[in-house]
Amino acid sequence: MKSRADLVFRILALSTLVFSLGTLAALVIDVLTDGADRLSWSFLTNLASRHPEEAGIFHALAGSIWVIVLTAMLALPLGVSAAVYLEEYGTRSRVARFIEINLANLAAVPSIIYGLLGLGVFVRLMGMGRSVMAGACTLALLVLPVVILSTREALRTVPGSIREGSYALGATRWQTIWHQVLPMAFPGILTGLILSLSRAIGETAPLITLGALTYVPFAPDGIWSPFTVLPIQVFNWVSRPQAAFKENAAAGILVLMGLLLTMNAVAVLLRDRFQRQNRT
Numbered sequence: 001m002k003s004r005a006d007l008v009f010r011i012l013a014l015s016t017l018v019f020s021l022g023t024l025a026a027l028v029i030d031v032l033t034d035g036a037d038r039l040s041w042s043f044l045t046n047l048a049s050r051h052p053e054e055a056g057i058f059h060a061l062a063g064s065i066w067v068i069v070l071t072a073m074l075a076l077p078l079g080v081s082a083a084v085y086l087e088e089y090g091t092r093s094r095v096a097r098f099i100e101i102n103l104a105n106l107a108a109v110p111s112i113i114y115g116l117l118g119l120g121v122f123v124r125l126m127g128m129g130r131s132v133m134a135g136a137c138t139l140a141l142l143v144l145p146v147v148i149l150s151t152r153e154a155l156r157t158v159p160g161s162i163r164e165g166s167y168a169l170g171a172t173r174w175q176t177i178w179h180q181v182l183p184m185a186f187p188g189i190l191t192g193l194i195l196s197l198s199r200a201i202g203e204t205a206p207l208i209t210l211g212a213l214t215y216v217p218f219a220p221d222g223i224w225s226p227f228t229v230l231p232i233q234v235f236n237w238v239s240r241p242q243a244a245f246k247e248n249a250a251a252g253i254l255v256l257m258g259l260l261l262t263m264n265a266v267a268v269l270l271r272d273r274f275q276r277q278n279r280t
Helices: 002-038 041-045 058-089 094-107 111-125 132-156 160-168 173-201 205-210 230-238 243-279
Strands: none
Touching (some): 002 243, 058 094, 058 132, 058 173, 160 173, 173 243, 230 243
């Protein structure tokens, strides 16, 4: 009975995998068919235009890079610090238990709720306006639970003997965490960060809610500039009635996929590098 049940579960898992890969392949082929001819250097370097043949994606690409870099700079130190406190210092305190209970709930909150929070706190209360910084702060809150949970899992993979050996040599708890635990856990931390940023780079609802523009004829030149991002630009083009804008949208999706794959490739290379360093 047990072997038969295992066989059924394996067949279901394989079927799900084949269905998912087939659906993804169909979507990619459809986007390539519609947008491959539109990809060019001028498409990457031109700004927004009301004429589809002259429209480019440079402003949205620059906005996405600004927002994602700032999101990583905000979410990584906050998330790692919170995870280190929960895992290494506050495992028995009431504050730590309260945070742990709410982390899973925060990870399941719809993204548009974070957009409303960013609109009320960052845009209006803190006076950031509809800027790149406001968008990055909102997305940092969105991905923070994922960063904390993945960092905690990475810290748990570090053997206890590493900590005990460091203590035996006279190191303090902080010295042990900084020089031994975090370097060994960094590949897992980096993986969790990239997964969370991969979610953030495709978000549209929270950024539209806090006031990101759908038509921006300029690229952001600082953290306080108005901005748009690739998903919003694709949404704007899809909503246009002209067929040429649909081709632009397909090409924009390809650019977004390329940016996402580049992020994942860099994460894999860095993770493998740090894993080799830890082995030596």
